[in-house]
Amino acid sequence: MDTLEKVFEPDVLxxxxxxxxxxxxxxxRWGVLVLIALQNDTMRFSELRRKIEGVSERMLSQTLKLLEEDGFVDRKAFDVVPPHVEYSLTAFGQEVSKRVRELASWIEGNLGDILAAKQP
Amino acid sequence: MDTLEKVFEPDVLxxxxxxxxxxxxxxxRWGVLVLIALQNDTMRFSELRRKIEGVSERMLSQTLKLLEEDGFVDRKAFDVVPPHVEYSLTAFGQEVSKRVRELASWIEGNLGDILAAKQP
DNA sequence: GGAAGTACATACAAAAATGTAAGTATGGAA
DNA sequence: TTCCATACTTACATTTTTGTATGTACTTCC
Known part of the structure; x- marks a missing residue:
């Protein structure tokens, strides 16, 4: 074994x-939903906006920019008027998206039981 | 098949x-970290606060209360002085925790590559 | 006897997130 | 010719989140 390995161990905590x-x-808040919405599709800005109920344009563009900088989302702009831009997931983006989707699906699939177990 | 089924299909979008x-x-923000921190342990309030770097007492108790109401966290209080309270995950909580952990682990495990791919 | 630890609640302040409205350049439909 | 659609950005206002400081009631350690 290399004595100089594992100097730094990533930890979200x-x-x-x-x-x-x-x-x-x-x-x-919006990052998870963008990742889910883009999972199997390439979408334009306004399509995304319609699919993710409740996002404002401001928040959507901010979130897309952030995820693009992190390397999870790919942005392809066509130089035409009116503007045409297509968003999709990078390979990294698909990996995280898959995991976010699994969390969301579990909640959706067990929603009835979860709500039934709540008292207040 | 029952004609009256699937009236409502849960969807996070x-x-x-x-x-x-x-x-x-x-x-x-703090919910994911609480779920991760409690994954395999029962912990007291101040232990959690030390484990989750950066949470304030206020945010931690607020987050715990929310997750308890949703049925993901179990709170057990002992009537002693000084106070003693133990937090753990419910069965539902363990299911979501597992998925949140997988997401976090993927990011931690690929951190080097993700950062290397970023331009700015 | 004074300080520290426990698990919070509460009031107040500051910071961050989010929403709203308007503007841009242009093409196509009504 | 007026309005809608596109993909945003920017300024401004509001809302939400988060932090800080303080208090509580009592026990143990120094």
Missing amino acids: SANCPSRTLFNHVTS | SANCPSRTLFNHVTS
Whole structure:
């Protein structure tokens, strides 16, 4: 074994670990929904906006930009008027999307039981 | 087949679907970390606070209360002085925790590659 | 006897997230 | 010719989130 390995172990529970920042972006209010919406499709801005009920244009573009910077979303702009831009997931994006989708699906699939178990 | 089935299909992309609310709680800034921290342990309030770097007492108790109401966290209080309270995951909580952990682990495990792929 | 630890609640303040409205350049439909 | 659609950005206002400080009631350690 190499004596100089494992100098740094990523951990989302550590306040200043870069993985925490990425994790926050991915699990952000609109970030999770963008990842889910783009899972199997390439979509245009306004299509995304219609699919993700409740996002404002401002939040959607902000979220897309953040996920693009992190390397999870790919943005392809065509230089035409009116504007035409297509969003899709990168390979990394698909990996995280898959996991976010599994969480969402579990909640959706067990919603009845979860709600039934709540008292208040 | 029953003609009266599937009247309602839960979908986190729908603004007013109850699954969206649950999903938001679970993926909230501190919610994800609480779920991860409690995954294999029963912990006291101050232990959790130390483990989850950066949470304030206020946010931690607020998050725990929310997750308890949703039925993901179990709170056991002993009537002694000084106070003693133990937090753990319910069966539902363990299911969501598992999925949140998988997402976090993927990011932690691929952190180097993800950061290397970023331009800015 | 004073300080620290426990699990919070509460009031107040500051910071961050989000929404709203308007603007841009242009093409096509009514 | 007026309005809608496209993909945004920017300024401004509001809302939500988060942090800070303090208090509580009592026990144990120094």
